[in-house]
Amino acid sequence: xxxxxTEMALRSPRxxxxxxxxELLVVADxxxxxxxxxxxELVGDVLVLAGDVPALGEGTDALAPYRFERKIRLGPAVDAxxxxxxxxxxxxxxxxxxxxxxxxxxxA
Amino acid sequence: xxxxxxxxxxxxxxxxxxxxxxxxxxxRSTLDVDAWMDATFREFAHRAGLGRPAGEERxxxxxxxxxxxxxWLIACExxxxxxxxxxxEVxxxxLVVTARRALEGPAGFVRRAGERRGSVGVARFELPEHADRExxxxxxxxxxxxxxxxxxxxxxxxxxAVESAQTPTPDASAATAEVTAGNVDVQTxxxxxxx
Numbered sequence: 001x002x003x004x005x006t007e008m009a010l011r012s013p014r015x016x017x018x019x020x021x022x023e024l025l026v027v028a029d030x031x032x033x034x035x036x037x038x039x040x041e042l043v044g045d046v047l048v049l050a051g052d053v054p055a056l057g058e059g060t061d062a063l064a065p066y067r068f069e070r071k072i073r074l075g076p077a078v079d080a081x082x083x084x085x086x087x088x089x090x091x092x093x094x095x096x097x098x099x100x101x102x103x104x105x106x107x108a
Numbered sequence: 109x110x111x112x113x114x115x116x117x118x119x120x121x122x123x124x125x126x127x128x129x130x131x132x133x134x135x136r137s138t139l140d141v142d143a144w145m146d147a148t149f150r151e152f153a154h155r156a157g158l159g160r161p162a163g164e165e166r167x168x169x170x171x172x173x174x175x176x177x178x179x180w181l182i183a184c185e186x187x188x189x190x191x192x193x194x195x196x197e198v199x200x201x202x203l204v205v206t207a208r209r210a211l212e213g214p215a216g217f218v219r220r221a222g223e224r225r226g227s228v229g230v231a232r233f234e235l236p237e238h239a240d241r242e243x244x245x246x247x248x249x250x251x252x253x254x255x256x257x258x259x260x261x262x263x264x265x266x267x268x269a270v271e272s273a274q275t276p277t278p279d280a281s282a283a284t285a286e287v288t289a290g291n292v293d294v295q296t297x298x299x300x301x302x303x
Binding site: 014016017018019020023025027030031032033035056057063091 | 172174213217
């Protein structure tokens, strides 16, 4: 019973994936997650986004808190040292550097 | 706490739908029917996309309404919407939230996969009968719009004196009437003072 009461509901944020020759860009909707409750990790080639949404309302009228979590596989050509993130208006943007830029191969 | 409604806004929401069954006198009935037809056709126009600019993708905002002792708290998820792109309006009996956002990536980036939907999000809520339209406040925080609607306090109780249609005798007792919901209760008191 205690475990059931302390378990937090889990939601998966919706994401968009963009790219250019130098970077991958992951954009995720995380409404309600404060900046300091947002966690961004790159584990190998998997980007892990997680965040806790605090209770809505006050006291006994509050709506229960819940958690966002999403894992996105970016592929092997990522540079773990070139990662930066922005957070604004309930959206997080994570830029991940690419180690190998795509290039066209000319047919001889 | 009572969650009045949670999910996609709809005129079917409990406590929120316009009265579909006219009650009271003829004028009241006509007003009820007018409000019901307005809401019905507004919902139809919304679903049919009438008046919508080409290329605009509309979605219903994920929302929740919580009834509290002091009023109602409406929370709408509006990720990616800056403060100057969200509008909260009262239209007739409805509270309407409209939020606009850009889904395009930065210049030079190409979209490879996408799940985020809707450049325009809309939510409509029927205001409860006791909602105080002068006490509506909205705040935007971390992509969540919180709209607080105050509850109108009940009108103070009135006690109305009932005067006799006959010529009062000097020692006649005064009568008072206490008006309660739907009926009149006449009490005779020894003192003419209305309490």
